[in-house]
Amino acid sequence: MRLPPKIDPAATAASAGASTPEPEPVPVLVLGASGRIGQVLRQTCAAAADRSDLLWRWQARRAPQNKPQNATETETGAEDWHLLDPLAMPDALAQAARGTRAILCLAGPVPGGRAGATAEPELLRQHSTLALATLEAAARAAEQTGHPPHVFLASSAAVYGAATGLLREDQPLMPLSPYGRAKAEMEQAALARAAELGLPLTQLRIGNIAGLDAILGGWRPGFCLDRFPTGLSPQRSYIGAARLAEVLIWLLRTGARADGDTPQSALPQVLNIAQPGPVEMAALLRAADLPYDTRPAPTGALPEVALDVSRLIGLLAPKATSAPPPWAKPALPQADPAELVAEARALQLLPAR
Template structure:
């Protein structure tokens, strides 16, 4: 049997489960975070693969439970070394949090507003330096809000409150549906012409309030604190040059969430 062409690291998380449910059978070889503990296991898993997708990392919720955000860098560098040994390109899961309230274009100055965003910036910079040193093709995937794996739709609870800005608007973000994310990632893993950083989302922005309304989930407004970010819009010019894109709508995002087996 021919070995799968993509090694997915950190595949036991929710994004990994999503990809497993959507990707073609036989495309990927799936490894959990435990593979990082044994260089020989990781090297063997990577051997013969053309691409490594590293989803492993520490999220804000994991950090709140005592996880170390610095692990984002350690895990990425380990994936890069495996890529160098296997001759595989490496795609690293980053986040739109690297932009903070700044511009959402890949060459914009990164001004993260949270510890998580700062940890992802540190990861990207360390990874870029090592990729250059090892001559590995690496791309940081700056993923926007994933509808259903986010704090609004995915984290909804009775009594939910959303920040409300002057005029009544709720936070507006670039989003991506769960099915669309899986499809974009599988397409990107098979390309060998990726830039060093790439925004991952669907065109357009959607208010969090509109998203919950489309899902029929009640919420109440609360005054947005001074540090709240009203809008984060990712520039998708690079992505549109690689893949066909479908604009995000509240109804479409909710439909993908409900169609997914990962909820």
């Protein structure tokens, strides 16, 4: 397998003068591409289509409204859609995975929808069944090519639940919500099955995504925030939507182009995804100029969920090598409410007042 390429328009100083040949494009598959994260990921990829080194395959159950007519995969990385039900059509899913070197599963019920506190158990179980279906398709792809694709599964910070302090990937999980418990069960089942199949796996515990969250994205007139005895509203780990897309692209490239110099084992099995530092929800709404009320926080409400992202920062940190790769790693600056809001506004993710 080969090296990962550039993700950022700005080349690093080390690579600017390098004469490294462009790597041959490799296929990657994204399940759940019509969802909220998938839409931002597709938008980010489209903006970089002129320098794409990956052949993007997108899966959805039905065609998105903004899907190009007669879109096909080309040598420049144009969109290739696979419209199928991954649970009901395992053969079609395996065909979509054929030849891929990395697979990202974003599919699954979202916590703001029917996967909330009153979600049906069978709906929540889809997180595990979708993850296992993804792994089975990856295993079938590996049988055909001899190269097991690196599988990435979207998990959530909700798996930490009642745990306190800076939340590390290796600590015990204490999920509180049905969604958090479903994601924790998915992680456990997927880890065991990936080991049986001999597949490289990374589970992504994603923090709040500015503009796709219940605060900025879910704001409505009369919006109310919990207020704790400290006078603060809830604090959470956040990441900008476009920055998340850049991180996902970099991870897919790294998994797809792993070789002796950048082995897939360098990617951990569990990875927190957020920008450093928790953000107060009230600060986000003030930065977005969205009015809100407050109410006393109920018993059991979590004042803070702060992800330890040192593992991710370590992956993205510059490393001195004799032959630096011809791509730039995405930046991961301290989370700033004004910058998160500006990023969400540029993507038109903020609600109209």
